[in-house]
Amino acid sequence: MKIDLEAERLEILKRYRKLLRTAKPYLKDDDAKEIKKAFLLSAEAHKEMRRKSGEPYIYHPLAVAQICVEEIGLGPTSIIAALLHDVVEDTDTTLQEIEKMFNPKIAQIIDGLTKIAGTFEYGTSQQAENFRKMLLTLSDDIRVILIKLADRLHNMRTLESMAKEKQLKIASETIYLYAPLAHRLGLNAIKTELEDLGLKFTETEAYKEIAHKLMENKQNRESFVDQFIRPIKKSLDERGMKYTIKGRPKSIYSIYNKIKKSNTPFEKIYDLFAIRVVLDVPVEREKGECWEVYSIVTDHYRPNPSRLKDWVSTPKSNGYESLHTTVMSMPFGNDKEGRWVEVQIRTKRMDEIAEKGVAAHFKYKGTDTRTSQAFESWLSQVREALEMNDKSQSAVELVDDIKNSLYHEEVFVFTPKGKLVVLQAGATALDFAFEIHSEVGSHCIGAKVGGKLVPLSHKLSNGDQLEILTSSKQKPSEDWLRIVTTTKAKARIKDCIKEDNKGYLIQGRDVVEARLKHLGYPNLTLELTNQLRAYFNAKDANDLFYRFGKAYISVDQLKHWKSDKEMHERKQAEKSIKAPIVDSKSFKKEMQQVEKNRKESDILLIGEDMDKVDYTLAKCCNPISGDEVFGFVTINEGIKIHRTTCPNSPELLSRHGDRVIKAQWTSQIQMSFVVELTIRGIDRVGLVNDVTRVISDELKVNITALSIGVKDGLFEGKISLMIQDTSHLENLVSELEMVAGVIEVARED
Structure with a gap:
């Protein structure tokens, strides 16, 4: 197909001019000239490059810059960095050249966005290392992460x-x-779209089904909303x-999660949407008018007292402010009964912060101290936790710690002097102690809540007022890691333990090396260490040497x-595998050698290739023929086949x-696979007999295990087949669902 270069050139200019028009309110002095310089440099650097779609590569940096300004609300520095974000990684242009052409700040942001080049030790993770590098820029410039999200x-x-x-x-x-990170930075619109798009490619059928059903009932939903409001x-x-x-409407991803968690079909989920009231009022009148609207809503509809969320008086730590209530509607239209409806009440300022997050927070900085304090408090916690982590902690470990702190609800507690402290839900008295000060946490022996003595593991509730008890003889132990939930507390405890454990590490390595020499291995190589780890x-x-040192x-x-x-x-020798498969590249190489005639030689054919590779x-997740699957190269157990929906796949x-x-x-x-089914329903005489008859007699399926439990007239059975x-x-499954009394049949992961 012939490419129309002139049409492409005009399209590039059109997109560039749209970017400038959108950015105009944010520009001053020579900003437009600097953006033009960045655009020309990027266009020249990427001129020979094309995306997988066949489009010119420059479309991508232009689109990222457009998202930065239009959907996040960032300014000229971020636009320039977005235009240049792939230049250093993909071309010969260096960071030093960019610093000379623009300024050190832009070079620093681009450095944070550039992936780490080179090879990584076997058993480490390139993704985790790159994520660590990006996260560490939080202490310098949060725009790195915002551009990365764009x-x-x-x-x-x-x-x-x-x-x-x-x-x-x-x-x-x-x-x-990335979706949890967008959530933590208050970028609700981006978080929702990332989740929905993620689901579209990981669970395509489920995504299409929910999207189709949402379209089908769109008219009924709109009619209901009109009558409700x-x-x-x-x-x-x-x-x-x-x-x-x-x-x-609620996002497809949140509906999917609700269906999965509560085992409820789409048709039985009623809160498919939320009603949002957005007020146009000055900052000083915001709180009063939000509560006035709450009063109006509850005059017309009865509220659920347990579902009132007041983030206007106490904003979330990512700056989110809103008043949420759930009320019972009257039956409208096709509804034969009332349904629960969530109503969100907020102002224009709060709505912008809810959609654009941290960028909008900085725009309104100084106009609302509650939001500023909440956000700055969270940001300082993350920075401190990141700065405490050095190279002695693996990137995978760091990413796990940070990831766990991204998606969570919050708990609001107080110091003895009445100062508010915001922690993630599930936080303990020990987390609170570390939040006050690292030394207080390290010497904590207990706490008092409302004058009553509680242990370190006491889970905090909203409104708790805590007094921390300390002792100079106390010091952190490994058990504490099972008690705390916050990244800051975990990082500080690990630091203290590492100091104490250095001796055990050295001792453990020495005994392992000595015994390996005795067993005929003169050197403890990286490959041997990885085999022992696995x-x-x-x-x-x-962790390996420490456990030997402690004699665990x-x-x-x-x-x-x-x-x-x-x-x-x-066994490996019998299968004639010449070199160990350690990643996707070595697998492709191996498959090309063993079967040169196959068109797609980098695909593992399950059922045919057992004699060629170890899988x-x-x-x-017990995959069966027909499931969407992928292969994963383990350190010491060959290739494992997982379902794409496996709980471990993300x-x-x-x-x-x-x-x-x-x-x-x-x-x-022809192959046979073990599958576990859970069957739930209303108990009756002869039900188990009917279920096993359908499986064994009618469908001739072999049952390998069966357990049935009955409670309060309901039964639940687990069957392996x-x-x-x-x-x-x-x-x-279709046949079992037709058995009288059976309500639900689900495949277990």
Whole structure:
């Protein structure tokens, strides 16, 4: 196909001019000239490059810059950095040249956005290292992460043109890390879109089904909203309030999660949308008028007292402010009964902060001290936690700690002097102690809540007032890591433990090296260390040597490791695998050598390739023929086949994308797989007999295990069966659902 270069040139200029028009309110002095200079440099640097879709590469940096200014509200520095964010990584242009052409700040931001080049030790994660590098820039400039989120959002919007396994890796990483990060930075619109797009590529059928059903009932939903808001609008108009009011559908991802968590079909989920009232009032009148609207809403509809959320008086730590209530509506239209409806009440300022997050927070900085204090408090916590983590903690460990602190509700507690402290829900008295001061946390022996003595593990509730008790003899222990939930507390405890454990690490390494020499291994190489880590299930090398040093693992166990290793190597030799497969590249190389005629030689055919590569089906998700799957190269157990919907897949794909390979089922070999089903329903005489008759007699399916429990007239059974493929399973589930009394049949992960 011939490319129309002139049409492309005009389209590039059109997109560039749109960017300048959108940015105009943010520009002053020579900003437009600097943006033009960045655009010309980027266009020249990327002129020979094209995206997977075939489009000119410059479309991407222009789109990222457009998202930065239009959807996040960032200024000229971020626009320039967004235009240049791939230049250093993909071309010969250096950071020093960019610093000379622009300024050190822009060079610093681009450095934070540039992926770490080079090779990584086996067992580490390139994604985690890059994420660590980006997170560490929080202490310098938060715009790095905002631009990275814009970059990820555009990549997700254009993911259709990528290969399937790439889609899976990028989408899983987005749901696992980037959507929670957007949530924590208050970027609600971006978080929602990232989650929905992530679901579109990881669970395509579920996404399409929910999207289709939302479209089907759109008219009924709109009719319901119109009738619901009519009396509220009338009352607001009578009081002369300036407002907008609308119904917003819940995101596909949040509906999917609700279906999955509560085992409720789409048709039975009633809170598919929320009503939002946005007031146009000055800052000083915001709180009073939000509560006035709450009063109006509850005059017309009865509220659920347990579902009132007041984030106007106490904003969330990402700056989010809103008043939420859930009320019971009257039956409207096709509804035969009332339904619960969530109503969100906020002002224009609060709405902008809720949608654009941190960028809007800085825009309003100084106009509302509550929001500023809450956000700055959270930012300082993250910075402190990051600064406490040095290279002695693995990037994977750091990402896990940060990731766990991204998505959470919050708990509001007080010091003895009445100072408010915001912590993540599930935080304990020990978390609170570390939040007050690291020294207070390190010497904490207990706490008092309302004058009553509580242990370190006491989970905090909203409104608790805490007094921390300390002792100079107290010091952190490993058990404390199981008590705390906040990143800051975990990082400080790990630092203290590391100091104490250095001796055990050295001792452990010495005994391992000595025993290995005795067993015929003169040097403790990186490969040997990784094999030992996998065998003894250690998180990293330090964890391995520490456990030997503390004698948690007996040094005699190394004899068992050696014999198991030799047996494994004999099996590998029998399969004639010349070199160990350690990542997707070495797998492709191996497959190209063993089968040169296959068109797609980098795909593992499950059922055919067992004699060529060492693979097994993962027990965590029990994949069966017909499931969408991928292969994952483990450290010491060959390739494991996982379902794309496996509970562990987001973590594997996000941390170690370089060890993921394409896999598909072959139709040439008949196989049987173990599947676990959970059956729920209303108990009756003969029900178990009917269920087993359908399975064994009518469908001739072999049952390998069966357990049934009955409580208060309801039964729940777990059945393990031998299934051929997904169509066989679907047929079985359909038949079981037709048995009288059976309400639900679900496949277990």
